[in-house]
Amino acid sequence: MATHHSRSAARMMMAPAVIVLLGWMLIPLTMTLYFSFKKYLPLRGGDLGWTGFDNYTRFISSSAFLPSVQATLIIVGGVLVITVVLGVLLALLLDQPMWGQGIVRVLVIAPFFVMPTVSGLVWKNMFMDPVNGLLAHLWKFFGATPVEWLSHASLQSIIMITSWQWLPFATLILLTAIQSLDREQLEAAEMDGAPPLKRFTYIILPHLSRAIAVVILIQTIFLLSIFAEIFVTTAGSFGTRTLTYLIYQRVLESQNVGLGSAGGVYAIILANIVAIFLMRIVGKSLDT
């Protein structure tokens, strides 16, 4: 359909975006690869020569590596499940006729505008603190012993904070999708006497599959590299050290740039495995 002329025009128009992104990918990637084969210790004089695959074996054989991959996957998976399930329910509710719908929607999307650093600090200090936190007061009010959130339920706490931030995003996309649903089809089903649960599984959910796929894809991209929420709350303690956080510790705390760079390469590989996996499931529903 497109002519030769318009094809080359298309290439011209894509060029700026492709070139800058290629640069953004290749320059740091090349430098990371370069450092990952070096013994590079900034505090011991910097570049101490080539070490082959030493950094790679060391990073992966460290006792911290597997738990960090596990923590990453638990956090990403946990947040995805919570935001998608609650997002669907919330979107269904917000789609119903009610008074003050606009205001409710504003209330629900507000957390999305809060910086991750701020939400981490606010949750940690004003809600989850076992002595002065609001949740501790709530627990005491009901006669229970306050939960030490960030130490005894650390992963759950991180998942909770992050879900709070991303729930609005999921809800919004899902709500838009629900609103585009063909009402007549729903009403017809209702006339035929299909119970609400059936209507949900056979009409609404299939219609939402595409939106759910989008939510999962976008959130995964952001969640794989979550950092600020962990940095200000647990600083990687109590099993919340994700792969990103482990790399941070290797590079900035141990000051071992070579080792951290090798970790960076692993993180890129992991991200791409997750991405390919996602595309397999999600990609299908993205096709038109």
Add this chain to the structure above:
Amino acid sequence: MARSVTTQRKVFNTLLAWLIGLLIFFPILWTILTSFKTEAQAINDPPLFLFFDWTLENYAVVQDRSNYTRYLWNSVIIAIGSTILGVLIAIPAAWSMAFIPSRRTKDILLWMLSTKMLPAVGVLYPIYLLFIQLKLLDSRLGLTIILMLINLPIIVWMLYTYFREIPGEILEAARMDGAGLKDEILHVLTPMAIPGIASTVLLNVILAWNEAFWTLNLTAAKAAPLTAFIASYSSPEGLFYAKLSAASTMAIAPILILGWFSQKQLVRGLTFGAVK
């Protein structure tokens, strides 16, 4: 759209939705309330909700200590600058992907998204060294470029999905009328795409505003935005809940207000092609 439901049902919906909405909003509300307390009232047992001596003292202390307006200005420039730059680069790319698709279009799109998966911490040293060479450290220009690069894939994708919903017949009709490529984009496409562009811009201003790794690590005094402002209040010595709340409120207020006023526009384009 109006569906007939019983009043009873509507009352129930309303109550439930408001309850959940307030619950979700509560942490922000609590932060705002705490910012008007004294430090001692902030940790009062039992917690004080509305009946305390409202004070502006914390805001005065924070303003006195840090030059809020400068951080704010940097945040505004960097967030808006990176978004505009990103949109300018993304529009032609998204346009060509949407209207002159090739076999590789989808691969290119997915590749673009995959560049977002590069863990920022892993490349801090390379980027820092590069920034020293280019003399971009602690400059708004440097941050604008970095944030543009980080968000460009999302911008391209959002615009692409939005453009694709524009019916091709309209373009063909315009071509029949003898419109050139330039006219096509400027006079036919752009007006139709404005809602999509608006919502793309909004989402990316939010993302850029909240980015906290690069903005903190590549700045010092001159270009530091509000994320750095918050880092000076995060855990000082002594009681700090009220001051932290005041600083937090100051950091999130501008974007919160912007978000609220423009939420209709934001929602309209925030589909990523999920709506057929």
Add this chain to the structure above:
Amino acid sequence: MLPTKTLRTALAASLLAAGTASADILTIATVNNGDMIRMQGLTQHFTAKTGHSVEWVTLEENVLRQRVTTDITTKGGTFDILTIGMYETPIWGANGWLVSLNDMPASYDTDDILPAMRGGLSHDGTLYAAPFYGESSMIMYRTDLMESAGMEMPEAPTWQEVEAAAAAMTDKDNEIYGVCLRGKAGWGENMAFITTVANSFGARWFDENWTPQVDSAEWKEAVSFYYNLLTNYGPPGASTNGFNENLSLFQQGKCGMWIDATVAASFVTNPNDSTVADKVGFALAPDTGLGKRSNWLWAWALGIPAGTQKEEAAKQFIEWATSKDYLALVAEKEGWANVPPGSRTSLYENPEYSQIPFAKMTLDSINAADPNDPTVGDVPYVGIQYVAIPEWQGIGTAAGQEFSAMLAGQQTVEEALANVQQLTAEEMEAAGY
């Protein structure tokens, strides 16, 4: 940060006074502690004196450390003055990254800086950073609670006496906990404290051949003691309590004792912030009779990165901020109790400052600490609550997380020690020891 009007007046004044002297703008990175924030508020005095103005970059401690370390190792040159600790200074100085401060003018009186501080901030006899304030650690305790428990705190208690006092003061029903200690993970948080406990029990991080010693009997004894003390008599959530959290607990009257930095003394005795301001006593950090007390030595100091274009102005700033005159200035504005402590001998000879209840105990604690001889046995390293090698940050942070998880009940003392031994060995191997 400066009101522009003051700035302009100051500039005008200095131009009149200094004639052609050029005015620089210094970028200073500092930590968001109370004393530094006070210094920011007084910057206009520096500007009035020299004509140079200052841009402050105030950050939370961990963020600050990450920022300045990245900048100095890459020679980024973003900052003209860095606020660094006793740990970084000798390492960076040895690498040639800091400007020597040996040539300060006579009026600055370098010899007046406390010898322990001067030693800790030097490498091979060259001073690389000037102490803004210094600290050791000591016991702060509630005199009223001790009295009602019928006990008396010795001036130099043992750990056993501290444990007995903690048991006597604990009243969990009224939210009073016998002892508050650091449990939050971090090499500058729980590891600083645990390492001093270990020192007093005769444990050491490395033997003379740099072999990690965390699997030793002394370590087990020390960590078990710490664990039991804090679990039995400490506040809930102790595994996330650092200096700030404990400070606020103590100020709220929830701790019987708190063993921490001497600088905290001025906060807990300040009636504006503390509900127990007039009920605080001080004692030396405990020991076990082996000859080493569990007190550390630390200083926040100002250093100049090598290669800065503004070395002269930066030196003038350091001269101003760490001078005797600065101490007098703060005393005049805020009272002697708020003067940055632990940096100069003359401060402790000042009769007015001696009136401060914690002055003597602070000085005694600082003098009891020797970074060159931190523990009972011989060690190849310098540093009391840290090991002054570049790898320490990584080891300390990871080890801190293990001990923090132990406090939270996620692993036993034995498991924590075994993990720390292993990760220390890993880090040392990665660094090529």
